[in-house]
Amino acid sequence: MMLGSNLLCLFIVIPFAGGFLITLMGDRNQKLAPYLAMGAALGQLLTAVGLAVVTNRQGVLVYCTGIGKSLVGISLVLDGLSAFMSIIVSLMAFLIAVYSLNYIGRFTSTWKFYALFLFMVAGMNGVIMTGDIFNLYVFLEIASVASIALIAFGVERHEFEAAFKYAIMNIVGSCFMLLAIALLYGFTSTLNMAQIAYVFAHSGRTNIGMMISVLFIMGFGLKAALVPFHAWLPDAHPSAPAPVSAMLSGVLIKALGFYTICRFFYNVVGVGPDILNVFMLLGVISMVIGVLLAIGQWDIKRLLACSSISQMGYIFLGIGLGTPLGILGAIFHVFNQSIGKSLLFLNAGAVEYATGTRDLKKLGGLGHKMPVTSVTQFIGAMSVSGVPPFGGFWSKLLIIIAAVQAGRIGYAAWAVVASLLTLGALMKVVRYGFSGPLRPEFAHIREVPIFMRLSMEVLALGCVLGGMFLIPGIRELFLNPAVNVILHGNNYMHLVLKHFI
Amino acid sequence: MMVYGLCLIFFGLGLFCVLRKRNIIKIIIGVVITQYAVSLFFVLMSYRDMSNVPNHAEVPVDPIPQAVVMTSIVVGLALVVVLIALAMRIYEKYGTFDITQIKDLRE
Numbered sequence: 001m002m003l004g005s006n007l008l009c010l011f012i013v014i015p016f017a018g019g020f021l022i023t024l025m026g027d028r029n030q031k032l033a034p035y036l037a038m039g040a041a042l043g044q045l046l047t048a049v050g051l052a053v054v055t056n057r058q059g060v061l062v063y064c065t066g067i068g069k070s071l072v073g074i075s076l077v078l079d080g081l082s083a084f085m086s087i088i089v090s091l092m093a094f095l096i097a098v099y100s101l102n103y104i105g106r107f108t109s110t111w112k113f114y115a116l117f118l119f120m121v122a123g124m125n126g127v128i129m130t131g132d133i134f135n136l137y138v139f140l141e142i143a144s145v146a147s148i149a150l151i152a153f154g155v156e157r158h159e160f161e162a163a164f165k166y167a168i169m170n171i172v173g174s175c176f177m178l179l180a181i182a183l184l185y186g187f188t189s190t191l192n193m194a195q196i197a198y199v200f201a202h203s204g205r206t207n208i209g210m211m212i213s214v215l216f217i218m219g220f221g222l223k224a225a226l227v228p229f230h231a232w233l234p235d236a237h238p239s240a241p242a243p244v245s246a247m248l249s250g251v252l253i254k255a256l257g258f259y260t261i262c263r264f265f266y267n268v269v270g271v272g273p274d275i276l277n278v279f280m281l282l283g284v285i286s287m288v289i290g291v292l293l294a295i296g297q298w299d300i301k302r303l304l305a306c307s308s309i310s311q312m313g314y315i316f317l318g319i320g321l322g323t324p325l326g327i328l329g330a331i332f333h334v335f336n337q338s339i340g341k342s343l344l345f346l347n348a349g350a351v352e353y354a355t356g357t358r359d360l361k362k363l364g365g366l367g368h369k370m371p372v373t374s375v376t377q378f379i380g381a382m383s384v385s386g387v388p389p390f391g392g393f394w395s396k397l398l399i400i401i402a403a404v405q406a407g408r409i410g411y412a413a414w415a416v417v418a419s420l421l422t423l424g425a426l427m428k429v430v431r432y433g434f435s436g437p438l439r440p441e442f443a444h445i446r447e448v449p450i451f452m453r454l455s456m457e458v459l460a461l462g463c464v465l466g467g468m469f470l471i472p473g474i475r476e477l478f479l480n481p482a483v484n485v486i487l488h489g490n491n492y493m494h495l496v497l498k499h500f501i
Numbered sequence: 502m503m504v505y506g507l508c509l510i511f512f513g514l515g516l517f518c519v520l521r522k523r524n525i526i527k528i529i530i531g532v533v534i535t536q537y538a539v540s541l542f543f544v545l546m547s548y549r550d551m552s553n554v555p556n557h558a559e560v561p562v563d564p565i566p567q568a569v570v571m572t573s574i575v576v577g578l579a580l581v582v583v584l585i586a587l588a589m590r591i592y593e594k595y596g597t598f599d600i601t602q603i604k605d606l607r608e
Contacts, residue, residue: 072565134569141576148583157594161603164587168528171580172519175535178573179512182543185566 004054007047008063008076011086011125014044015093019118022111033111034104037118038097044125045090052083056481062131062499071192071500077131079492080481084331085128085259087478088338092251093121095455099346100243102449103353107241113153120146120247124255131496133181133268134191137174140223140256144170147252150244151236162232162239169222169232177219180212187212194496197268201490205272213275216264217282224257226316227286230309234293237308238301242349245301249308250342254334258315267485267492271322279320284411287313287418294425300348300358300433304341307384307425310418311337317415318399321406324487329398331482336383336391336466343380343459344426347373350448350456351433360429365438370447374434376460381426383463386419391466504545512538525588525598529581536577540570 018040022033055061055078063076078086097117104110123143130136148170152163185191187208188199200209222229237249261279265271290310297303315337318330350373351366352358367374383390386397396419403412447453469478485492515538518531547566588598595603 134572138572138576141580145579145583148587152587152590155590158605160587160591160594161605164525164584164591164603167580167584167587168519168532171532171584172516172535174580175532175539178539179542182539182546182566185543185569186546189563191565191569 004051004058005061005063005078007051008061008078008129010047011044011129012076012122014040014047015118015122015125019115019122022115022118026111027109030109030111033114034097034101037114038094038101040118041090041094041097041121044121045087045094048083048086048090051078052087052478055079055083056477060495060499062496064500071190071195074135075131075192075496075500076129077194077496078129079485079495080483081259081262081485082128084335084478084482085255086125088335089121089124089128089251089255092247092338092342093117095458096243096247096342096346099246099349099452099455101451103243103349103452104241106353107153113150113241116146116150116153117244117247119143120150120252124252127255128259131193132191133184133193133196133264136193136260137177137181140177140260141174143252143256144174147240147244147248151240151248153241153244154239159239162235166232166236169229173219173222173229176215180215180219183208183212183215193263193268194493197270197490197493198497200269201493209269213265213269217261217278220257220261220264221282224253224261224312224316225286225309226257226282226312227289227309228282230286230290233309234297234302234305237305238299242301242345242352245305245349246342246345249305249345250338253308253312254315254338257312258319258334261316262319262486266319266489270489276320276322279316280408280411281320283313283316283318283320284414285313286310287317288414291418291421291425295421295428297425298360300351300360300429301345303360303425303429304344304348307422308337308341310422311341311384313418314396314399314415317403317411319486321399321402321408323402323406324483325398325405326402327486328479328483329395329402331479331486332398332469333392333395335469335479336395336463339459339462339466340380340384340392343376343456343463344384344429346452346456346459347377347380350452353448353452354445355442360432363433363439363442364436365434366442366445367434368438369442369445370434372447372453372456376456377434378430379460379463381423381430383466385423385426387423389467390463391469392463394467394470505542508538508542508545511541514538523599523601525591525600525603528600529584529588532584533577533581536573536581540573540577543570543573 061078065073123139126139148167152159188196225233237245287310294303294306315330315333318326383392386393400412400415515531515535543566547563
């Protein structure tokens with residue numbers, strides 16, 4: 001028991017240690033940086049899987065800092081939802097570090113990339129593990145600062161513009177979040193999330209609770225790029241180098257947006273029908289507007305970024321329904337989206353690596369020269385848009401069935417329409433990019449190097465086999481613990497508070 | 502009560518500055534003002550009429566918000582440094598601080 005909870009700090013120590021070590025070595029040992037990053041990500045992945053098994057068997061793990069397990073110290077908490085998210089973050093970090101080994105050679109001073117990448121991972125891990133609301137804010141900002149720097153990594157005009165826009169919008173969002181934390185502290189006199197939940201459970205519904213909820217929906221909704229707050233995403237995500245885009249779209253918006261909203265609203269404040277309605281409405285609007293934005297784009301990465309907004313909409317529709325099936329669908333969709341969308345962004349990076357452009361009007365017939373990328377692109381597009389044998393289909397099906405069961409026929413219909421439109425948008429990439437005759441200027445391009453191919457193939461395999469996680473027996477190991485955390489929101493405070501005093 | 506109102510006005514001024522100004526440097530100043538207003542609000546939260554505070558304190562003031570605000574100021578500093586670095590590079594590339602002329606990404 002003790003051993004397990006003491007290992008929790010590894011999630012923050014490993015990536016930070018890797019990042020600082022790379023920074024210290026700097027220019028002199030540039031060759032080592034990628035391997036250090038890969039090693040850190042792999043170590044973190046092993047820890048995440050190991051601790052997820054321990055959590056499955058023993059329930060919640062809590063790591064207390066400070067003297068004598070007092071509630072004043074910052075605590076780290078690992079439960080089913082955190083374990084689920086930490087596995088996704090670590091897995092993606094590892095695969096993307098492998099991909100970067102070849103890809104990032106296009107840029108100068110690569111060690112800075114790896115250091116920033118590890119800081120971003122550390123920030124996300126911190127957000128996922130922490131049991132303290134202000135600590136969550138601090139880690140959120142660490143991840144944001146690192147991602148701002150990574151978006152501007154290409155040091156071109158567009159990158160700076162996108163990074164500035166992203167930075168300003170995120171900082172204003174964070175200010176609202178800090179304001180909400182101040183109100184929360186004024187109301188509850190504590191920053192520990194379990195204790196805040198205890199106070200809320202005993203105070204009933206109050207106006208200050210509503211005010212705090214609204215401010216947090218603004219703050220977290222901005223990080224999750226839900227539609228009224230989405231303006232930064234179609235600029236910011238395509239501007240980053242491809243591995244970072246994959247990380248931002250695949251994992252960051254889920255860890256900083258989806259996870260924080262789930263944790264805060266389901267486990268801390270407690271949700272009522274009003275909040276659930278807001279989630280569903282925001283979800284459906286994001287779903288439809290995101291995909292409509294996506295269809296009109298000709299830049300591959302911009303198209304994918306707009307489609308990410310739409311997929312976040314599905315996830316929020318799922319958790320907004322509040323039924324066990326809807327939440328299962330949302331959690332499963334997070335997993336499928338992380339894999340599928342990362343794969344598509346890595347493919348876009350591969351196209352850019354080989355041809356030097358990502359404008360669909362200038363591409364065509366790449367399937368003849370890049371068979372692996374072509375196949376993985378097809379699989380990724382099928383999975384993200386929800387075509388039967390692939391993982392994405394099952395999670396969308398669950399969300400739509402749950403919507404019908406809950407009597408939300410209109411929302412279910414919009415979900416089906418958005419799914420078809422997503423298929424159209426992603427097929428546009430396949431149609432204009434990979435099929436048709438090869439353009440003469442691309443006669444000499446080659447398939448991308450081995451490490452890029454490798455991580456794309458692993459992700460494609462994940463898309464094909466994604467549906468396996470729903471089989472009873474496997475579902476209990478990976479998805480159900482996360483679903484239970486959201487479903488039985490009040491249990492969180494009892495399970496965590498048990499570890500103190 | 503008036504202190505909280507002034508704090509809110511301060512916050513509103515910062516937001517106005519972010520939303521309405523065209524110069525990047527002025528936008529950054531607006532961001533800083535917004536952050537300070539939130540920090541001020543958090544510090545004001547530490548004053549309680551009926552809180553259980555250490556006996557030796559003359560006024561009932563809770564120490565935790567002050568520690569928290571210290572951290573948030575450091576975080577804010579990091580953000581502002583990144584913003585100013587970006588502003589410098591934007592000026593190098595575009596030759597202007599006017600955001601209405603920095604709009605390559607809008608089609």
